[in-house]
Amino acid sequence: MLKSLTFITALMMAMPASAETLRLATSADYPPWESTNSAGEMVGFDIDLGNAICKKIEADCEWTNQAYDGLLPALEAGQYDAIISAISITDERRKRIGFSVPYAQAPASFGASGDAFGEIADRQALEAAIDGKTVGVQGSSLFEGLVANHFPEAKIKTYERADQIVADLGLGRLDAAVMESTTWTSMAEANPKADLTTFGPTLTFAEYPELGEGIGVGFQKDNTELKARVDAAIMELLEDGTVAELSQTWFGLDATP
Template sequence: MKTLALSSLLACLLAGTAMADNLRVGTSADFPPWESVNEAGDVIGFDRDVIDEVCKRIEAECTVTNQAFDGLLPALQVGKFDMVISGMSITEERAEQVDFSSAYAEPPYRFAVAAGSDLAKIEKREDLEAALEGKVIGVQTGSTHEAVVRTNLPKSEPRLYERNEQIADDLNAGRIDAGLLEQSVWEQLMEARKDQLSLAGPLLSSADYAEFGNGTAIAMRKGSDELKKRVDDAVTSMLADGKIAELSSKWFGYDLSYKAK
């Protein structure tokens, strides 16, 4: 009887461990080459490869689910997901809501405008800021780009979008004057919109606008200390052995690995 009880207890413990290692990951797959959906309906991209490698290194089975960006952290907080990876920057506001892993990447940002716009001729950040006064700037809802526009360009009007391709399409249609996204995302969007869009101003980083945050990381619920340690160790090892650089070069053509400051 004791043996049976012990066996049952052991089975329960093993089941609990297995359940703990089946992790649910949320992403917003409208952000190529960070994440997007291919013709087969699968989520692909840099972040997908990163999270697959993280899950391999922490010996976990991970299921990736696609949903709107502005709902990712609320879904994480209520327990729908165990982790979120979606080109998400570490910011003070977000860090009050969730825990972040060590940063794994740090992308440059850029404004873009419709091809032929006079704004495309502007090279300096300060000149572009002045020219954008009174203009409508497209940004993704809940993104650091929205925070940058609201904080640093108060005389401009941010227009919020659920998906990044909507920003590009409205730029081309003349419904907005500019958009703000990662440089790599513009490059992908412009590939599908030949001669429709132009980049404006210089490359931007958190040194220009603090709202861009302190690198890109994986979000977890507050109190996920054991999971966070495992993920941190995985990210640290991936930076050290060049795996992040390898995946970055695969998807972007250059290295976006986070460099400790």
């Protein structure tokens, strides 16, 4: 019996330990941050970054595609371990969830179909141009608050997905919309018939604090152990150039914070 127990113990020690599974959620409708390709696979900057984080902490990524406005409630309910979906770090969101250190910055822009707005050089001219216009934003995104706070005369229309915003711009159902600058570029390439153009000055955290302190991974507030591990992984990926390389691949620029 002793020999049998010794053999079983040795066999178990020789077997590779099963990897931890990290349940990640994203809203795969916001290229180039995250989207689905023709094969139905989720691709994008955040997907590659999430996979790189999993590799660093020796976990297996288990991805779920979840509507953006449901990400925070689902995380709070414990359906996922973390959410990675171009989520800006803000004080308001910190009341509900925890965040990693920032891994990217994401300035935003107004955009439209065609060049109806022309050249707009400064913030004051932008506010005047948007006065009374119907502006599309993704629901539960930072842009809803940004437009409400700084462009109060605009009529806000919310959407579940960014591609719905683009479709309504092309059909003339919206005058303008707000999205991250990198997403405008990607959407313009994917939807040439919509004739998308951006206008006005770039919207940044310096002038519009609603845009947050950077993009981070979201966790349940009490999951400090996972946050510490992911923070360490992100810092390594920033230091070894992985994040810069991924951002050049997907955005054509260095989006590191």
